[in-house]
Amino acid sequence: MPAPPDKSAATIATMFDAIAGRYDFLNHTLSAGLDRRWRRTAVRALDLPASPCVVDVCAGTADLALAVAAARPRATVLGVDFAAAMLRIGRDKIANAGLGSAIRLARGDAMQLPVPDGWADAVTVGFGIRNVAEPERALAAFARVLKPGGRLAILEFGEPTVPGIRAIYNWYFRAVLPRLGRLVSKHQSAYSYLPASVSAFPPPAEFAATIARSGFRDVRAVPLSLGIVYLYVAATPEEPQTPV
Numbered sequence: 001m002p003a004p005p006d007k008s009a010a011t012i013a014t015m016f017d018a019i020a021g022r023y024d025f026l027n028h029t030l031s032a033g034l035d036r037r038w039r040r041t042a043v044r045a046l047d048l049p050a051s052p053c054v055v056d057v058c059a060g061t062a063d064l065a066l067a068v069a070a071a072r073p074r075a076t077v078l079g080v081d082f083a084a085a086m087l088r089i090g091r092d093k094i095a096n097a098g099l100g101s102a103i104r105l106a107r108g109d110a111m112q113l114p115v116p117d118g119w120a121d122a123v124t125v126g127f128g129i130r131n132v133a134e135p136e137r138a139l140a141a142f143a144r145v146l147k148p149g150g151r152l153a154i155l156e157f158g159e160p161t162v163p164g165i166r167a168i169y170n171w172y173f174r175a176v177l178p179r180l181g182r183l184v185s186k187h188q189s190a191y192s193y194l195p196a197s198v199s200a201f202p203p204p205a206e207f208a209a210t211i212a213r214s215g216f217r218d219v220r221a222v223p224l225s226l227g228i229v230y231l232y233v234a235a236t237p238e239e240p241q242t243p244v
Helices: 009-030 034-046 063-071 084-096 135-145 163-185 190-200 204-213
Strands: 053-057 076-081 103-107 120-126 146-157 217-224 229-235
Touching (some): 009 034, 009 084, 009 163, 034 146, 034 217, 034 229, 053 063, 063 120, 076 084, 084 103, 120 135, 135 204, 204 217
Parallel strands (some): 076 103, 120 146
Antiparallel strands (some): 217 229
C-alpha cells in the first residue's frame, strides 16, 4: 500500500504557491469547465439568506467566494487559506470584479479559523478538505464559527459509480491528468499529489459519518457528474426551544 501523501501545512502551502499562476487555467481546462457548475450547485444548496456571512475555507484563488457573491450580492465573505500566492491571485480577481468590500481574504489554517464563534451563516470548502491534515479538527472549527442552524457545503472529488465510466475516469485521473498538469504547471509533483490525495480520502458514506460526528445534522452526500465530485451538505443544530 502506498504511503499517504504529506499534508503538512508547509508542504501543501509550498505546493499550491508553486502552481498558483496556472491553477485556475488547469482547473477549468482539466474539468472541461464543470468546476464552475459544481461551485454554483454548492452555493444553491446552502439556501443562503439575502445578506449572509460566509466563511470560505481553503479559499485558494477565491472562485467559490466569488460564486457566493454572485449569488448573493449583499453577502459578506471571508476566504481563508494558507497559500499566500493563491491568495494574491484571489485578491486581484476580487478587485477586478469590484467586490473588495464584499470579499476579504486572510491567511489562516482550516483547523484554527480566525473567525469569532457563531459568526457565519454558512461555511464552504471547494476541493480543499482532503488537503487538511486533520479533517475532524477542521469540521469542529466549522461548527464553532457557524450560527445555530448554519449551513455547510463541501465539494470534494469522488469516483464514478458506473463501472465502465469509472474505468475510463480512473485512467484519465491517474495517468493522463498528472502528465497534463506537469506539462502546464511545470511542477513535478502537484498533479501526482491530486490523485494520490483523492485515493487516500474516505469514501462518501464514511466522510458523511465523520461530518455527523462533528456536530452536524441532516448530512447528505450528493454525487455530481456521475460521482466525479461529491457535494456534502449539512447544518448545525438549531437553538434549543425555550419552554413557554
